[in-house]
Amino acid sequence: MGSVQTDQTTFTSVELHQLHHQDLTNERVERAQWVLKSPEPPGLGQQLLHSIKANLFPQRKKYSAVSFFKGLFPILSWGRHYKASKFKNDLMAGLTLASLSIPQSIGYANLAKLDPQYGLYTSIVPPLIYSLMGSSRELAIGPVAVVSLLLSSLLQKIEDPIANPVAYRKLVFTVTFFAGIFQAAFGLFRLGFLVDFLSHAAIVGFMAGAAIVIGLQQLKGLLGISKFTTNTDVVSVLESVFKSIIHEPWYPLNIVLGCAFLIFLLITRFIGKRNKKLFWLPAIAPLISVVLSTMIVYFTKADRHGVKIVKHIKEGINPSSAHQLQLTGPHVGQAAKAGLISAIIALAEAIAVGRSFASIKGYHLDGNKEMLAMGCMNIVGSLTSCYVATGSFSRTAVNFSAGCQTVVSNIVMALTVIISLELLTRLLYFTPTAILASIILSALPGLIDINEAYHIWKVDKLDFLACIGAFLGVMFASVEIGLLAAVTISFAKILVNSLRPGIEVLGRLPRSDIFCNINQYPMAIKTPSILIIGINSSLLCFANANSVRERVMKWVTKEKDDTEEKEKGRNIQHVILDMSNVMNVDTSGILALEEIHKKLLSHGIELAVANPRWQVIHRLKLAKLVDKIGGERIYLTIAEAVDDCLMNSKGAGGSSC
Known part of the structure; x- marks a missing residue:
């Protein structure tokens, strides 16, 4: 038997093997102790405190007032290095953005069953607050079609916007306040996973269904119909249209005017897509449509021949609405529920859009900070006569194509809207509602993504089921049913995977x-x-x-x-x-x-x-x-x-x- 001799001791090969085995055993025991004696994980309170600190302090090891304000207001960090060359690009992008935002905001306010000026108000305060707190450079903030439809479908069952517009408006501001509270809480406590329950597939289906419903609802403006259903499903809308055409007077001039400018808007959109250098053409086309159609109605006196017009738009910037919030009373629970739904939909759209363009530019977008910024802007918005604002895909695409460098383009856009409210509202008196309908219709194709739906079908059939469930629910039932169907199917998918x-x-x-x-x-x-x-x-x-x-x-x-x-x-x-x-x-x-x-x-x-x-x-x-x-x-x-x-x-x- 072989042996190994040291200075004083001789070991046999068997003994060496035993020593080696003992060393390996000791090492395994030591490593097992690493597992067993690991420190206690942080508790729920510690995790929440850590989440708050991570959001409010960019430097985790240095908690100071400067660090706090830099974490809360990113503009303090990048604003010191802002150059005049960037401002030139942001100025042009902001002006281009305003030319699209002004007519769209008026149309979306009409979709939300609010007076036109409230859409313009929503294009002032929320973008300014987001410019201070947001981290996306391209995201264009303001009212959007889907959220406008969502609010009107949820709230007109509680308060009639025609019979009692004041009560309806107060309810909208209250819902906006609750939406902001929920969004800020999601960001502050890192609860963004709640938004993820509305999966990508569900959002694709929901957006497509909402786009079709919104499009059908614009038949009211195109045809100049006075009486219209409060339901949002396709069957009710079409039934209302046919009844109005048969039993009530309607004026062909509305549809002629609306369709003519809709064709113009779609042509400019097609040209802009084919030639990227002409991105500004579809951006300013809505404003051109408003100006030309207003002039046509004014000089031809078409409003006397059945053409529906916007009429009075209140002058001046945002009045305070803090006293109009209804935080007590019979409708608080319903307002909070509508606020939660609106908060989730608005966040889902904004974060999806913001991350898409951030990936193109090669930087990371912190979802939790975005939620906090949007929550704060909607809270402040609810106090200044705004309704729920979020990031718009169509306006963000225009902002990006116009060469924006920072969120200063949002500031320029907001200032332009302020000037318009102060000086130009009287000129919009004769703007036909058919034009607003055509502007909304021209923006809807961007919400319907057939290629993405087909891709979902190929990759994951259960995901496609959530997509089609949301689509059919919105189309044939209501917005709430569509959302419920999408979330239920998504939860069912999670449950199936968890159970097995x-x-x-x-x-x-x-x-x-x-x-x-x-x-x-x-x-x-x-x-x-x-x-x-x-x-x-x-x-x-x-x-x-x-x-x-x-x-x-x-x-x-x-x-x-x-x-x-x-x-x-x-x-x-x-x-x-x-x-x-x-x-x-x-x-x-x-x-x-x-x-x-x-x-x-x-x-x-x-x-x-x-x-x-x-x-x-x-x-x-x-x-x-x-x-x-x-x-x-x-x-x-x-x-x-x-x-x-x-x-x-x-x-x-x-x-x-």
């Missing part, structure tokens, strides 16, 4: 310590007497705990039967649960693990746990499950668990691999 998490048998890849699913990697080798099971679920909870327990035991039973058929005397002695993908566990999940442990012991099989995450090991220690399994059966990696189990099997007289 991936439970897979793992094997070692040849010449490595990597363990993978044996079905995905057929070359992976099973380890004799050891069954390695991976749990692919981020949460082991009441929804899936029983399923996990049953499927783990089924695998154990199946593996035992297969082993007994192939090789007598080589039963499973160890089961290793790979919990590297399990981020958290609740009491039901802990109870399931405890039952697995008991059942395995009754079959003479030992349980080991590999790589439990921070929250998981903390909960297992609190539940005393670590003591029941044994601290020595908790491992940092699967490879260490396998090696230790094999050594225990050899020590007990079992066979090696």
Whole structure:
């Protein structure tokens, strides 16, 4: 037998092997202690405090007044380096943006069942607040079609905007206040995941359905109809149109005027898409349409021949509306509900648009800070006669194409709208409502993305089900039903995936310590007497705990039967649960693990746990499950668990691999 001699001691090869084995065992025990003795994870209060600090202080290690204000107002950071060359681009972009925003804002106010000036008010205060607090350079803030439709569909069932416009307006301001509160809370406490419940597929379907409904509602303006249904579904709208055409007088001049300018707007839109240098043409086309149509009506006296006009638009900038908020009374609960829905829809649209253009420019957009900025702008907006504002896709695209460099373009746009309110409102008296309808119609094709819907269908059929559910719900029921259908289907998808998490048998890849699913990697080798099971679920909870327990035991039973058929005397002695993908566990999940442990012991099989995450090991220690399994059966990696189990099997007289 060979030996190794040192200065004073001689070791045999067997003794050297034993010393090496002892060193490896000590290392494994030490690494296992790293898992067992990890510090307690932060509690809920600490996490909320950390979220607030992360949003309000850009430098986490330095909490000062300067750091606070820089975190709250990003303009203080980039504003010091702002150059005149950038202002030239922002000025042109802002003026181009204003030429599109002014007519669109008047039209969207009409869609929200509000007087025209409230759309213009919403294009002043929210963009100015966002310019101070927002981090997107391209996002154009103001009223949008979908939110305008959403507000009118939700609120006109509570207060009639025609019979009682003052009460309706107060309700709109109250909803805007609640929307701002919810948005700010989402950002402050990092609750943006709530917005994600409205999935991308659901948004695609919802936007498409809303675009069609909005388009059909513009038939009222195009035909000059006075009486119109308050419902938003397609059947009710078409029924109302046919009844009005048959039983009430309508004036062809409205539809002739509206369709003529709609064709003009669509042609300019087509030219702008074909030639990127002419991006300004579709941007100023709505303003040109308003000016020309107003002049036509004024000089031809068409309003005396049935052409519906805007009439009076109140002069002056935003009056205070703080005294109009209804924070007590019978409708507070309904206002809060409408505010929550509006907040989620507005955030979903704005963040999707902002991130799209941020990725093009190559910078990151912090979703939580965006939510905080939008919440603050809507809170202030509710106090200054504005309704829910958000980022607009069509105006953001114009802003981007016009070469904007910073949010200063929003400031320029807001100042231009202020000048218009002070000096030009009298000129808009004869603006035909058919033109506003044509401007809204021209912006709707951008909301319908057939290619994206087809892509969703190819990639994920369940996602497409959420998409089509939202689309059909908005089209044939109501906006709320469409949203409910989309969220319900999305939740159902999550629930199905949670109830049936991936439970897979793992094997070692040849010449490595990597363990993978044996079905995905057929070359992976099973380890004799050891069954390695991976749990692919981020949460082991009441929804899936029983399923996990049953499927783990089924695998154990199946593996035992297969082993007994192939090789007598080589039963499973160890089961290793790979919990590297399990981020958290609740009491039901802990109870399931405890039952697995008991059942395995009754079959003479030992349980080991590999790589439990921070929250998981903390909960297992609190539940005393670590003591029941044994601290020595908790491992940092699967490879260490396998090696230790094999050594225990050899020590007990079992066979090696």
